[in-house]
Amino acid sequence: MHTLYWKPMSGSLAPMALLEETGLPFDLQKVDAAAGEDKSEAYMRDVHPLGLVPALRIPDGRVMIESAAMTIYLADLAPAAGLAPAATDADRALYLQWMVYGAATLYPTYIRIYHPDYHRVREGDDEAVKALAVKALDVAWAPIESALADGRSFLLGDRCTAADIYIAMMALWHPGRGAFGKACPNVNRLREAVWARPACAKALGMHAP
Structure with missing residues (x-):
């Protein structure tokens, strides 16, 4: 268990x-x-x-x-x-790439938005920290948006992997959801495809406010 x-x-x-x-x-x-x-x-x-x-x-x-x-x-x-692609599957390399990209690039940027106090040097820094993080997000999402530009639903094509679920989680966190959906329509398509899956939708239902 x-x-x-x-x-x-x-x-x-x-x-x-x-x-x-x-x-x-x-x-x-x-x-x-x-x-x-x-x-x-x-x-x-x-x-x-x-x-x-x-x-x-x-x-x-x-x-x-x-x-x-x-x-x-x-x-x-x-x-x-x-x-998860097997270790011998050619897709394993990019699968791991996107998992680590989510953890090392996207996740820390969101932390700066929702916990600016972790990065505060002086009182009054929080808004500046958040503003810089929002700009950094635009850059950070660009490679994922580009990877999905051929119309695929998921990062490895038609197969949903744990990397898609991990990335789709962070696509829910953007402070400007409407603007994000318009700026990153391919990521938005991935997000919708992941959370339409019954098991994923059940988990999201536990988390949704």
Whole structure:
């Protein structure tokens, strides 16, 4: 049994969608961040040492952190679900590229928008930090928009992978959803295709406000 520690509209959405897609047995533990549960001594001792969400307790009792790692792990754990190219598959290289791109390029940029205080040097810096991050997002989404320019629904063509689910999660986070959809119609098409999948839609329903 896997246990996912989660909170709404966070990086826990992709791992939750993978658990739904793969059919692996799992339990959900909602973390009450508003009440400070994620920063409690017990949570930081037993679940996530930095007091962040998500975390995934794997069947042997150990805990994984980092949403991208969880997403890759779960997709590989259930090959029959078809959400991860095999190591010998030529598509594996680009699959891993887009997973890491999401984690290393897109995710940190969104953190600067929603947690500008993490990057604050002086009082009053928050709006400047957010404005620069929004500009950086325009640049960061461009390679994905270009990769989908041939009309494909997913990054590797007609097959949906865990990378698409991970990227589609972050496509939900843009502060200007309407403008983003117009500026990145190809990414918007990927987003719609992912969240139309029944298992993914079920996970999104748990997260939607």
